[in-house]
Amino acid sequence: MRFVLLRLARLATVLLAVTASSFLLLNLIPGDPTVTLLGPAAGDAHAKAELTQQLGLGHSIPVRYVTWLGHAVQGDFGRSYFTQDTVVRSISERLPLTIELMGMAEVIALGVAIPLALIAAARANRWFDKASGAVTLALLGMPPFILGILLIYVFAVHWHLFPSSGQTPWFHIGNGVVATPRSLLLPAITLAGSQLAVFSRVLRADLLQTLRSDFILAARAKGIPTRRIMTHHALRPSLFSVMTLAVLSLGALVGGSVIVENIFALPGMGRLIVTSIFKRDYLIVQASVVLVAVIFVVLTSLLEILYVVVDPRTRRSE
Amino acid sequence: MTTTGTPPRTASAADESIAPIRNVRKYGFGLWLAIAWLILIAFGAILGPMLPLPDPHAQLTGAPFASPSSHHLFGTDLVGHDLFSQVLYGGRVSMIVGATSVVLGLLVGGSLGIIGGYLGGAADAALLWVTDVLLTFPGLVFALALVAFAGPSLGSVLIAIDVLAIPIYARIARATTLTYARQDFVLAAELMGATRTRVMVREIAPNVAVRLLAYAALGASVAILAEGGLAYLGVSVPGSLSWGSMIAQGQSQLQDAPQAAFAPMLAMFLTLLSLTFIGERLGASIDPREANVSG
Numbered sequence: 001m002r003f004v005l006l007r008l009a010r011l012a013t014v015l016l017a018v019t020a021s022s023f024l025l026l027n028l029i030p031g032d033p034t035v036t037l038l039g040p041a042a043g044d045a046h047a048k049a050e051l052t053q054q055l056g057l058g059h060s061i062p063v064r065y066v067t068w069l070g071h072a073v074q075g076d077f078g079r080s081y082f083t084q085d086t087v088v089r090s091i092s093e094r095l096p097l098t099i100e101l102m103g104m105a106e107v108i109a110l111g112v113a114i115p116l117a118l119i120a121a122a123r124a125n126r127w128f129d130k131a132s133g134a135v136t137l138a139l140l141g142m143p144p145f146i147l148g149i150l151l152i153y154v155f156a157v158h159w160h161l162f163p164s165s166g167q168t169p170w171f172h173i174g175n176g177v178v179a180t181p182r183s184l185l186l187p188a189i190t191l192a193g194s195q196l197a198v199f200s201r202v203l204r205a206d207l208l209q210t211l212r213s214d215f216i217l218a219a220r221a222k223g224i225p226t227r228r229i230m231t232h233h234a235l236r237p238s239l240f241s242v243m244t245l246a247v248l249s250l251g252a253l254v255g256g257s258v259i260v261e262n263i264f265a266l267p268g269m270g271r272l273i274v275t276s277i278f279k280r281d282y283l284i285v286q287a288s289v290v291l292v293a294v295i296f297v298v299l300t301s302l303l304e305i306l307y308v309v310v311d312p313r314t315r316r317s318e
Numbered sequence: 319m320t321t322t323g324t325p326p327r328t329a330s331a332a333d334e335s336i337a338p339i340r341n342v343r344k345y346g347f348g349l350w351l352a353i354a355w356l357i358l359i360a361f362g363a364i365l366g367p368m369l370p371l372p373d374p375h376a377q378l379t380g381a382p383f384a385s386p387s388s389h390h391l392f393g394t395d396l397v398g399h400d401l402f403s404q405v406l407y408g409g410r411v412s413m414i415v416g417a418t419s420v421v422l423g424l425l426v427g428g429s430l431g432i433i434g435g436y437l438g439g440a441a442d443a444a445l446l447w448v449t450d451v452l453l454t455f456p457g458l459v460f461a462l463a464l465v466a467f468a469g470p471s472l473g474s475v476l477i478a479i480d481v482l483a484i485p486i487y488a489r490i491a492r493a494t495t496l497t498y499a500r501q502d503f504v505l506a507a508e509l510m511g512a513t514r515t516r517v518m519v520r521e522i523a524p525n526v527a528v529r530l531l532a533y534a535a536l537g538a539s540v541a542i543l544a545e546g547g548l549a550y551l552g553v554s555v556p557g558s559l560s561w562g563s564m565i566a567q568g569q570s571q572l573q574d575a576p577q578a579a580f581a582p583m584l585a586m587f588l589t590l591l592s593l594t595f596i597g598e599r600l601g602a603s604i605d606p607r608e609a610n611v612s613g
Contacts, residue, residue: 017447025460025463026463077363137591137594137595137598138591140590140591140594141539141548141587141588141590141591142587142590142596143543143547143586143590144547145546145547145550145562145563145565145566146583146586146587148567148570149565149568149579149583150583152569152572153572153576153579153580157572157573157576164572199532204386251453251456252456254456254458254459255456255457255458255459258456258458258459258462258547258551259458259547259550259551261551262550262551263569273459274462274463274551277459277462277463277466277467278466282466285459288458288459289459292456292459
């Protein structure tokens with residue numbers, strides 16, 4: 001119980017730090033939304049002052065931060081400077097698609113990487129290991145804007161198997177759209193590519209480490225088949241680094257989905273963030289960054305609990 | 319691909335205590351290919367203007383949509399840009415970004431990490447907190463915001479990418495410093511009355527530098543990849559060619575002139591692959607435990 005309370009207290013301080021620093025960073029970067037909003041009329045000093053007043057941009061950064069935070073804890077993240085939609089509405093329209101995309105990518109990455117690493121480690125330095133080593137190395141050299149366009153060329157332009165852009169709506173969650181898995185397959189593979197490579201290389205290395213321990217030798221001596229040793233004995237204690245990477249790579253996934261959603265013209269969070277940055281729609285960018293940070297902090301806290309479940313050796317007596 | 323040139327590896331997992339030394343020799347061919355490619359790209363970027371090539375910005379240097387030929391090594395795009403010349407010039411931004419991120423990472427990140435790791439206390443706590451915050455955020459979103467708000471220019475691109483690169487160098491330097499700070503040769507220097515500055519500069523820094531240099535190749539690839547992403551989204555150095563922006567333009571011509579996207583994609587792929595390959599080999603040669611990571 002005390003453990004949980006401590007966790008919650010830490011969560012709150014980290015969130016405070018993250019929101020404050022992102023607010024500061026975004027506001028220190030030069031650029032004036034009123035200029036973008038007014039367009040040619042920005043030369044009119046009176047109109048500019050009025051709009052600055054209206055958007056609350058006249059106050060100092062700390063004052064704006066406290067005001068923003070006060071509203072944010074009540075679930076009010078303000079309105080877009082441009083569309084007048086509430087920020088919550090804009091984000092909830094886009095979020096389901098991005099979560100679906102990231103979820104599919106993570107499932108593909110882990111689903112391919114774990115079997116790949118198991119086979120490669122079981123037959124270290126044989127042909128399969130070398131082939132998977134070469135393929136994953138090549139994937140590391142392929143950021144989304146290379147892998148994605150390659151996939152579009154092969155599967156959309158050449159063979160017309162998958163759409164090259166956009167998505168097919170499947171069902172709705174609130175006002176957000178969830179796309180059919182088929183229409184998101186190419187984007188998800190694109191996003192999964194380098195994750196998959198990193199996961200399988202790290203897991204292979206950890207498996208080789210585990211395979212040298214005494215309990216594996218004991219299992220071998222008992223005559224347990226290699227296949228069973230790999231899946232039932234070696235895998236679980238080797239999952240540490242991959243679990244950590246899977247959670248910590250959330251930042252990379254967000255960055256990746258910004259690119260992927262632009263390659264495939266998907267109306268998700270990534271595109272919302274990019275267009276909002278170009279328009280200087282601070283409140284949307286701010287809320288998006290906070291959302292990512294919250295999810296990140298919550299996931300890392302869950303990760304620490306997950307460690308204890310996977311590996312009893314980490315259970316400390318408190 | 320550079321990997322096809324690697325000779326078959328016969329060492330088994332059992333004799334890997336001596337593997338690192340062997341690896342350097344064994345993977346010599348692939349390593350040389352990777353280094354040769356990087357030198358080629360660097361020379362192309364520097365010597366580009368002196369070579370008898372069409373101006374990369376000139377249109378109709380030949381028929382539009384031309385396939386690769388002796389006149390246009392990589393062909394032309396829909397307005398007749400010479401793609402070979404464009405790829406050569408496009409490497410310049412990548413080279414600058416990669417090089418500056420390594421230099422700043424080593425100098426700034428390295429010294430911050432050593433100071434934090436050796437002194438401990440408040441300095442270390444501050445370093446950990448700042449790098450934690452910087453590493454938590456989705457880096458690309460911040461780089462994008464910084465470059466878009468500050469106005470795209472070479473300066474803002476370099477600042478955005480280098481600031482994001484420094485925390486990783488700092489964390490590696492800190493971790494390495496911690497492993498050396500309690501070793502006998504450091505204690506000996508301290509007992510002989512060496513000042514803290516002298517210990518950090520003369521005893522710890524050389525050891526940390528080896529580890530950081532091994533990461534530098536990977537760090538450069540991360541920086542080049544980030545610039546590529548920014549350029550793909552349309553916020554890199556205006557008026558100058560970049561592989562990322564070329565790929566974005568090529569994407570719209572995929573049907574008629576796939577070479578417009580494939581030429582810069584290939585150049586970027588080989589560059590990232592070479593850097594990753596070199597980085598892994600260097601990592602393996604200084605740390606036997608990491609020898610296993612690469613297949």
